[in-house]
Amino acid sequence: MTPPDYEYLRKLLKDRSGLDLSADKQYLIESRLLPLSRKAGLPGISELVQKMKGGSADLTTQVVEAMTTNETFFFRDKxxxxxxxxxxxxxxxxxxxxxxxxxxxxxxxxxxxxxxxxxxxxxxxxxxxxxxxxxxxxxxxxxxxxxxxxxxxxxxxxxxxxxxxxxxxxxxxxxxxxxxxxxxxxxxxxxxxxxxxxxxxxxxxxxxxxxxxxxxxxxxxxxxxxxxxxxxxxxxxxxxxxxxxxxxxxxxxxxxxxxxxxxxxxxxxxxxxxxxxxxxxxxxxxxxxxxxxxx
Known part of the structure; x- marks a missing residue:
């Protein structure tokens, strides 16, 4: 993933969900979005970004959901x-x-x-x-x-x-x-x-x-x-x-x-x-x- 791809995703996530990723969270995006890239039949995140820029609203929604789905469990933190x-x-x-x-x-x-x-x-x-x-x-x-x-x-x-x-x-x-x-x-x-x-x-x-x-x-x-x-x-x-x-x-x-x-x-x-x-x-x-x- 190139720096411009990361900046694009950071801005998109901030605008769509409020998620504010610092400059050192590239690993988090890769761990969440590489499986999504493969599921979409794309070789990597750069290709995912290009498809999103091409106007794939459904893929954009999937990216935002993949990044904002957080861990939860019953009676968490008690x-x-x-x-x-x-x-x-x-x-x-x-x-x-x-x-x-x-x-x-x-x-x-x-x-x-x-x-x-x-x-x-x-x-x-x-x-x-x-x-x-x-x-x-x-x-x-x-x-x-x-x-x-x-x-x-x-x-x-x-x-x-x-x-x-x-x-x-x-x-x-x-x-x-x-x-x-x-x-x-x-x-x-x-x-x-x-x-x-x-x-x-x-x-x-x-x-x-x-x-x-x-x-x-x-x-x-x-x-x-x-x-x-x-x-x-x-x-x-x-x-x-x-x-x-x-x-x-x-x-x-x-x-x-x-x-x-x-x-x-x-x-x-x-x-x-x-x-x-x-x-x-x-x-x-x-x-x-x-x-x-x-x-």
Missing amino acids: VPFDHFRDSIVPEIVKARASRKSIRIWCAAGSTGQEPYSLAMCLKEIGATLAGWRIEIIATDLSQEVLEKSKAGIYSQFEVQRGLPIQMLVKYFKQTGELWQINPDIRAMVQHRQLNLLHDFAQLGVFDVIFCRNVLIYFDQDTKVNIFNRLARIIEPDGFLVLGAAETVVGLTDVFKPFPDRRGLYRPNAAGAPPAKLPAAAAAAAAPKFAAMAGR
Whole structure:
């Protein structure tokens, strides 16, 4: 791959996905795109770039998806899910006792392990949420990973990574060497293709936003822009969950760290006020809730 090819790909990825690759990440592009080149019947990345420059929109989409598909597994990093179970859900249940509904957004849902981990956490709570309306929206840039998430089918290797054995037995059905998550858990998660660089106000307003291990790849201005837009679609008493290597500190004051809970943040009333959607617009924009009544 020539330096001009690398610069072309860097710019393309920054413009299309926000991925900000430094000058020394050529190895990453080669590891992700050489298999794609061979699959397309091309000898190397230079030929791939030439075909993209020739106007192959489908190939360009495949390149962006190949570079932005990140590793994920069930209950990844464990701590955020402990916070969800021990801090977030109890507070939300108390605060939403009158309306009995929770809206959660997984902003980089990938192949589904994160949103389904949250769904299983809520299912485990059981009677406390009987009659509540639960909505989990999983979005991702890649349509391919969203299709895998919708199917909810995972290999033995995938279910062994982070998933407690009792949850595997309780919430999955084995078919040959594969495991499929049960229909009632799959029904709790809705999927949408979405680019975080684009407007996401149409999703409505959320009580909880998981935006983990994706902002780390963006430059500072892009991070600030996304944080400011997240603040507009989160409830004033909502929760933002970031990855272990991500923070709002030093970037924006629209969120503040939650005391003694690493990676957990809340809207900051002293910062820029969240410009919430009007109730009627939010209701119109939001899809129907998945009910947990009687479960």
